[in-house]
Amino acid sequence: MNDELQGEVTRGARALVVYPQMRTKGGQDAEARLEEAKGLAMAIGLVVAEAFAIPIREPRAGTLFGAGQVDNIAIACEQSEAELVVVDGSLSAIQQRNLEERLKRKVIDRTGLILEIFGERAATAEGRLQVELAHLDYQAGRLVRSWTHLERQRGGFGFLGGPGETQIEADRRMIRDRMARIRRELEQVRRTRGLHRDRREKAPWPVVALVGYTNAGKSTLFNRLTGAAVMAEDLLFATLDPTMRAVRLPGLEKAILSDTVGFISDLPTQLVAAFRATLEEVTAADLILHVRDIANPESEAQKRQVLDVLEELGVMGRTDGDEGGDPPIPIVEVWNKWDLLPPSRAAQLEEAMAARPEEIIVPVSALTGAGCDRLLEIVSARLTRDARLHTFVLPASDGQRIAFLHARGEVVSEQPAEEGAQGPQVRLQVRLSDRELGRFSAL
Incomplete structure (x- = not known):
């Protein structure tokens, strides 16, 4: 990898956005797709210097674009003084590396760009775990970056820099181990969310x-x-x-x-x-x-x-x-x-x-x-569209179920009833949907 590709590209960097318009893909408006790609680039603070679509008849295995098209991209980069090329499509690791070598600039694809945005925006611990797992999954099969720096926590712009291509196998092992740990943590998050959801259904x-x-x-x-x-x-x-x-x-x-x-x-x-x-x-x-x-x-x-x-x-x-x-x-x-x-x-x-x-x-x-x-x-x-009128007689001390009826249904009337074995009771007429009736019955 060329030395000039090793530095970080930060907010305010000038980017060239290229949309590879596949001719086999009908019904996709190139102008709308370019606007969306520009929006994605601006969402992480890049300055879009120029944006255009390039029709692709047959994708090239090595570079996606044809040789002449790559030359045109390089000329556009020089003219617009772009430091980064954003390809609004999917690039293989080989295509990304070859384009970087040909263009002498960093290249990221649509997946990398969206992952960068998610890396910047995730606010909760769960969100950050999910984003990191996605980052690692994306990088696992790529040989164009090294992950020996995984011991430090990184925010956004992870794909716009990188320490090089050394110790690839060690990096892959680190990625696999880290992904396994994150999946275990996320499984715990899912269980916790499930418990919260169960509580909400009863409540x-x-x-x-x-x-x-x-x-x-x-x-x-x-x-x-x-x-x-x-x-x-x-x-x-x-x-x-x-x-x-x-x-x-x-x-x-x-x-x-x-x-x-x-x-x-x-x-x-x-x-x-x-x-x-x-x-x-x-x-x-x-x-x-x-x-x-x-x-x-x-x-x-x-x-x-x-x-x-x-x-x-x-x-x-x-x-x-x-x-x-x-x-x-x-x-x-x-x-x-x-x-x-x-x-x-x-x-x-x-x-x-x-x-x-x-x-x-x-x-x-x-x-x-x-x-x-x-x-x-x-x-x-x-x-409340399928709600029907139901009558309930409950102990006045049963605050949870009475609160549920008030919250989940429309209480038409509420008045004291005859005293039962558990003490004073209350009679409620409540308009309740079948779904909520089932939840009430499970309390």
Whole structure:
């Protein structure tokens, strides 16, 4: 490896972004993909000097691009004074190394770039463990970096520097050992999260999960609905760790709102696996709010990406006709950033909503608050839609079960009943869903 490739590249470094547009891949808009790649680069503080797509007819095993295309990239780097090349696609270790040698600059691919962002943003101990596992998994098969520096904790920009190619076998052994330790720690985290989830199911409140493509405005909506102060910036992957807060709902004492990591196309497989525990919060939700940036021209494509991931997580319910599967979790589509739409586009979308009466769609502006009250009403109605009236006679001292009925159902009446064997009793008439009735029975 050339000496000039050994130094760290820091925030403010100039980057050239290249999108290899495969001709066999139909339906992907190069301009939209480039905008997203530029957003990813800027999310870790890189300055995008230039960005362009290069059509690829047949990927080259050694460099991905053809020889003439590599020369054009090199010329663009010189002209734009770029210190780093970001390839918005997947590179093998050999391709990455060969491109670095040809271009005399550091090269990172889409997976490396997203991992860098996750490395910077993960805030909780669990998130950091998950990110580190993903980093190690990504690097395990690559010979272009050494990991003898694993004894020191590193933040972001791990792929933009590196100590060289020495002691590769020792590094691989260190990676395997470290990955095994992290998996054991994460297994403990999963068990702990499972216990927390079990407690939430017995306790008080339904869980509503916010999901959506990255930068769709989930955190801004979360802050608007809960009054919290979660990081909400115009950046890709502004939120990486799930945040949970209580939100008051009409007809319900409250619910728990969960803000989750944003989805993105071509999410590295290492991250899908590593963040499984985080995404399990979605699988335990009573209701999902799918937040869409409706002002984005790629909103429909982003929707498909999100639904594909939700289907992989199993939250869409069984579709193969087999018995015993969980029913699908209800989904409400939240069309965010409505305030950014021109009147003509808003009128078109209103017609589209009217043509899809079977779907629950709520236009909102998380920034201004428009539509948020109606959203809360719809969330409440959806959580209680199959509720039926039940009568319970409980000991007045049974605070846990009485509190559960108040929190999870709509208490229509509550009055003293005849004294029982355990002392004073109370009779409650409560509108309760079948799911909550089952939870109540298990208390």
